[in-house]
Amino acid sequence: MTKVLVIGDGRMGTIIRELVEADESLELTGVIGIDNKDELADVTPTADVAIDFSHKSMLDLVEAYVNRTGAALVSGTTGYDEAEMGRIRALGEKAPVIYSANYSLGVAVLRRLAAEAAKALPGFDIEIVETHHNQKVDAPSGTAKLLLSAVNPDDECDVVYGREGMCGKRPAREIGVHALRGGTVAGTHTVHFFGEDEEVALTHRATSRRIFASGAVAAAKKLVEREPGFYGFDELMF
Numbered sequence: 001m002t003k004v005l006v007i008g009d010g011r012m013g014t015i016i017r018e019l020v021e022a023d024e025s026l027e028l029t030g031v032i033g034i035d036n037k038d039e040l041a042d043v044t045p046t047a048d049v050a051i052d053f054s055h056k057s058m059l060d061l062v063e064a065y066v067n068r069t070g071a072a073l074v075s076g077t078t079g080y081d082e083a084e085m086g087r088i089r090a091l092g093e094k095a096p097v098i099y100s101a102n103y104s105l106g107v108a109v110l111r112r113l114a115a116e117a118a119k120a121l122p123g124f125d126i127e128i129v130e131t132h133h134n135q136k137v138d139a140p141s142g143t144a145k146l147l148l149s150a151v152n153p154d155d156e157c158d159v160v161y162g163r164e165g166m167c168g169k170r171p172a173r174e175i176g177v178h179a180l181r182g183g184t185v186a187g188t189h190t191v192h193f194f195g196e197d198e199e200v201a202l203t204h205r206a207t208s209r210r211i212f213a214s215g216a217v218a219a220a221k222k223l224v225e226r227e228p229g230f231y232g233f234d235e236l237m238f
Contacts, residue, residue, distance in 0.1 A: 002027065002221065002224055003026075003049075004047055005029050006051050007040070007052040008052060009031050023217065029046075030047075038061075047071050050074070051076075051216055052075045052077055059080070063091060066097070072224050073091060073095060073098070074223060075098065076099075076101070076103060078101055079137075092228060095228050096228055097230050098233060101145065102146060104204070104206060107189070107204050108234050110189065114147055114150045127192040128144050129190045131179075131185050131189075134181050134183060134184075139181070140178075156173065157173045157174060158171065159177060160177070162176075187205075188203065190202065218237070
């Protein structure tokens with residue numbers, strides 16, 4: 001039986017805890033949130049895998065826990081900058097680690113399709129639009145950034161985050177990324193490809209956060225079987 005520590009007691013953490021408790025192959029060893037975050041420094045028993053959907057401010061504690069225990073880490077916390085992501089990747093030297101801004105299998109497929117479409121449609125204008133609930137604190141979403149890296153893998157295009165005023169004619173090598181916020185939307189992402197007299201749009205629409213939690217738990221089961229290293233979601237699941 002795989003022992004699981006859940007880090008984060010918000011909406012996602014609560015769903016993940018419920019999924020772990022319902023899975024006979026998994027054992028929940030504890031839940032760490034902001035209010036009891038200091039317990040992460042000496043939490044016992046040691047888990048086989050920690051699933052982290054907390055806040056970037058807890059990175060120091062998460063990093064110390066993995067270094068201390070060697071537990072596998074499934075990280076879905078968003079908002080990390082490049083330096084912080086470097087620290088997550090470095091944990092792969094101690095333990096098997098996976099990071100993804102989105103653990104939906106459907107989004108993983110969307111990312112692949114968007115990458116292929118970008119190759120097949122040279123010269124098309126690309127715009128990415130993401131929509132989330134009104135409680136989301138970061139923008140653009142981590143998933144939008146994943147899609148941006150898929151269609152602009154070599155950073156050859158200039159990226160603009162919204163437009164206003166006399167911004168001028170749209171340059172050919174520009175990608176617009178736009179964030180919409182409202183209501184209770186779990187997450188909708190569309191990659192638009194605009195050509196001469198035609199448009200291709202690829203969309204993924206989530207109706208519940210449960211799909212992300214389910215993907216994270218599925219990733220945790222696979223991750224504990226791997227050697228130390230930093231893994232991508234596509235690599236691990238496909």
